[in-house]
Amino acid sequence: MQRRTFLAASAAALYSLALPAARAAESRKVVVIGAGIIGASIAYHLAKRGASVTVLEKIRPAAGTTEKSFAWLNAFSKKPHPYYEMNHRGIAGWHRVQQELSDGMLPLQWGGCVQWFDDDQSVARVRDAVRQHESWGYPSQMIDPARVPRLLPDVTPGTMRGAAFNDIEGTVNPSVAANALLQGAQRLGAQVEFPVEVEGFELSKSRVTKVRTNGGAIDADSIVIAAGNASPELARPLGLTVALKNSPGLLAHTAPRPIVLERLAFGPGANIKQNPDGSIVTGASFGGTPGVEATREIGESLLRNAQRYLPALAGVPLDNITLGYRVMPADGYPIIGASKTVPNAYVAAMHSGMTLAPLVGELVAMEVLDGIRVDLLETFRPDRFA
Numbered sequence: 330m331q332r333r334t335f336l337a338a339s340a341a342a343l344y345s346l347a348l349p350a351a352r353a354a355e356s357r358k359v360v361v362i363g364a365g366i367i368g369a370s371i372a373y374h375l376a377k378r379g380a381s382v383t384v385l386e387k388i389r390p391a392a393g394t395t396e397k398s399f400a401w402l403n404a405f406s407k408k409p410h411p412y413y414e415m416n417h418r419g420i421a422g423w424h425r426v427q428q429e430l431s432d433g434m435l436p437l438q439w440g441g442c443v444q445w446f447d448d449d450q451s452v453a454r455v456r457d458a459v460r461q462h463e464s465w466g467y468p469s470q471m472i473d474p475a476r477v478p479r480l481l482p483d484v485t486p487g488t489m490r491g492a493a494f495n496d497i498e499g500t501v502n503p504s505v506a507a508n509a510l511l512q513g514a515q516r517l518g519a520q521v522e523f524p525v526e527v528e529g530f531e532l533s534k535s536r537v538t539k540v541r542t543n544g545g546a547i548d549a550d551s552i553v554i555a556a557g558n559a560s561p562e563l564a565r566p567l568g569l570t571v572a573l574k575n576s577p578g579l580l581a582h583t584a585p586r587p588i589v590l591e592r593l594a595f596g597p598g599a600n601i602k603q604n605p606d607g608s609i610v611t612g613a614s615f616g617g618t619p620g621v622e623a624t625r626e627i628g629e630s631l632l633r634n635a636q637r638y639l640p641a642l643a644g645v646p647l648d649n650i651t652l653g654y655r656v657m658p659a660d661g662y663p664i665i666g667a668s669k670t671v672p673n674a675y676v677a678a679m680h681s682g683m684t685l686a687p688l689v690g691e692l693v694a695m696e697v698l699d700g701i702r703v704d705l706l707e708t709f710r711p712d713r714f715a
């Protein structure tokens with residue numbers, strides 16, 4: 330068979346296979362609860378597949394954890410392998426979504442992440458992580474500290490015992506990203522409604538038939554709970570266990586400034602980034618913050634802390650400080666999947682949601698619309714907590 334004829338025949342065969350699934354997707358009413366980055370991405374990918382999507386959001390898009398996120402898009406030091414793999418593919422997913430949304434709706438900063446250390450213990454720990462990730466095919470490397478000022482010309486790193494560079498990583502303004510995905514979904518016909526609070530569900534024959542809200546009830550063929558820290562209460566009556574733990578995090582933000590950072594800069598005790606709009610964001614660590622209070626004084630001290638490494642911050646006023654509660658599963662790993670007892674109810678709750686959102690949106694849309702199970706998600710099912 331000639332190549333063109335073969336391709337045409339293959340395409341026809343594929344089309345006839347795809348057609349019933351496409352029709353089924355188009356007639357499916359899927360209600361997504363929550364318009365953070367996870368709900369926004371799921372809604373976009375469901376709408377792309379032709380589903381009739383309604384997003385219900387209690388406050389406004391990104392108002393939960395998402396707008397308080399640092400939004401480092403990374404797979405570095407993520408393990409074991411399936412979790413690393415999800416995050417690596419999450420980074421690739423952002424490039425895809427950026428292209429699909431086009432016309433500059435989704436400005437991402439790609440330039441990598443430079444980390445430097447002033448003690449040998451941290452250098453040894455990071456060297457191990459770099460070796461592990463390189464063996465998995467992640468372009469991570471230890472670098473000569475002399476390269477740090479070349480990669481970050483506006484940074485004064487101080488004493489360095491070692492440094493690492495992950496050049497495929499990046500960042501995004503989390504609210505801009507969630508809104509861009511929602512707009513993408515709306516262009517494909519999705520409805521985004523807020524403020525609307527979901528209060529519960531009506532069931533018939535072990536299936537959700539309606540979503541009850543403070544504004545009335547909405548018909549649903551399937552529902553996806555992407556309500557961040559509110560997911561456990563919504564999911565429990567549907568046979569879904571979402572075990573989360575408390576993990577607050579503080580970040581200081583400036584107003585937009587001239588660009589001084591073209592990549593993420595992580596020094597001892599200060600992580601700093603600059604959003605594509607020029608606003609600078611900094612926090613002291615990626616762990617939970619003890620004794621949290623989001624006062625102006627704490628915000629100003631976070632800025633002064635970062636100014637040690639970024640002299641351009643001198644005299645720059647604090648715009649705002651955010652206190653975000655990570656959507657942190659009890660074991661740290663995503664909770665994604667359908668209920669065994671109410672099969673048309675699905676949940677997606679996770680930390681690192683900024684990195685994971687494009688991939689999770691794509692895979693959840695496949696599982697919800699095609700009734701399949703994606704291998705990569707098998708490690709992360711809600712049943713592990715039941």
Ligand SMILES: Cc1cc2nc3c(=O)[nH]c(=O)nc-3n(C[C@H](O)[C@H](O)[C@H](O)COP(=O)(O)OP(=O)(O)OC[C@H]3O[C@@H](n4cnc5c(N)ncnc54)[C@H](O)[C@@H]3O)c2cc1C
Nearest residue numbers: 363365367387393394395398401527557578653681682684
């Ligand atoms: C300080 C901090 C730093 C972080 N840094 C990173 C990072 O560098 N990289 C990374 O990948 N991730 C990071 N994260 C994690 C990431 O931000 C989260 O995983 C992600 O934002 C979770 O998104 P979500 O959509 O699941 O939840 P949310 O953003 O909380 O969205 C849930 C939405 O559901 C709505 N909702 C709740 N209840 C209802 C209801 N009954 N009816 C209707 N709507 C409802 C809420 O209003 C909310 O808007 C960080 C988080 C924090 C706090």
